[in-house]
Amino acid sequence: MEQTVEQKLKALYELQNIHTKIDRIRQIRGELPMEVADLEDDVAGLETRIQKIKNELDDLEDDIVTRKNLIKEAQANIKRYEAQLNDVKNNREYEAISKEVEIQGLDIQVSEKKIREYGFEITSKTQIYDKAAGDLEGRQNDLDAKKAELGTITAETEKEENDLNTQAETAKQNIEERLLTAYTRLRHNAKNGLAVVTIQRDSCSGCFNQIPPQRQADIRQRKKIIVCEHCGRILVDEQMALEVEHA
Numbered sequence: 001m002e003q004t005v006e007q008k009l010k011a012l013y014e015l016q017n018i019h020t021k022i023d024r025i026r027q028i029r030g031e032l033p034m035e036v037a038d039l040e041d042d043v044a045g046l047e048t049r050i051q052k053i054k055n056e057l058d059d060l061e062d063d064i065v066t067r068k069n070l071i072k073e074a075q076a077n078i079k080r081y082e083a084q085l086n087d088v089k090n091n092r093e094y095e096a097i098s099k100e101v102e103i104q105g106l107d108i109q110v111s112e113k114k115i116r117e118y119g120f121e122i123t124s125k126t127q128i129y130d131k132a133a134g135d136l137e138g139r140q141n142d143l144d145a146k147k148a149e150l151g152t153i154t155a156e157t158e159k160e161e162n163d164l165n166t167q168a169e170t171a172k173q174n175i176e177e178r179l180l181t182a183y184t185r186l187r188h189n190a191k192n193g194l195a196v197v198t199i200q201r202d203s204c205s206g207c208f209n210q211i212p213p214q215r216q217a218d219i220r221q222r223k224k225i226i227v228c229e230h231c232g233r234i235l236v237d238e239q240m241a242l243e244v245e246h247a
Contacts, residue, residue: 003176006222006240009196011174012183013236013244016196018168023193025157025164032150039143046136053129060118060125067111067118074104074111179225186233196234198241207231 003011081101088094172180186195190206197206199216209230211219219226220237227234 003174004222005224008175008179009222009225009234009236009240010244011171012179012196012234013241014247015168015171015175015183016187016194017244018164018171019187019193022161022164022168025161028157029150029153032146032153036143036146036150039139039146042139043136043143046132046139050129050132050136053125053132057122057125057129060122064115064118067115071108071111074107077104183234190231190233194233196236197228198236198238200238204228204231204233204235206233211235 078101081097081104084097085094088097175183183195187193192206194206197204199205199211199219202213202216203210207228207230209228211228215226215229216237218224219235220239222237222240225234
């Protein structure tokens, strides 16, 4: 059976009431879900940074080991070359071996210099690592606290919100698709989520602009769907609102 305009308006206002209750529950959670998501991103970013620094420190330690091994090899070569100096037959052989000893000595100096540089780098990166680890601990503690707070609020309101969502889906069945689409669009565009509002003190309770007396009279007749000339919200009279709320 075709719904009357009054029935359509009541169905819309009932759905608005349910959605308003859902909005209030979500307002209780406030910015917590976003804060949790931001903290999770911070923690993940710090963990990635810490792992990168750890890998760099490990590489530096490996480089030091490599350089120390090169020094040992060079020292062994020097001993071998110095032993060969005792058996040289001419100046040319002596100079060639002496040159090798000099090269090995320079290699040792280069490796020792590199080891010092790696040591300074390790000290610097360790400080960065320790600070990042401290930041991570702080962020993780904040995240744990926010998650616990969100979990408590969610546990307290989850059943009520689920029940209201079920009611909203049922209420939607009583609204024709064209009106439901318009309602959804209005609700999405409104900052406070109000698509259907009452007249209060001769004004639209959505945007608080004055409604002319004749227009108020038309709204109270419930013969056609009337929207606010200023904000586009669907308007219902206060008596209808009371009828729906106490139904």
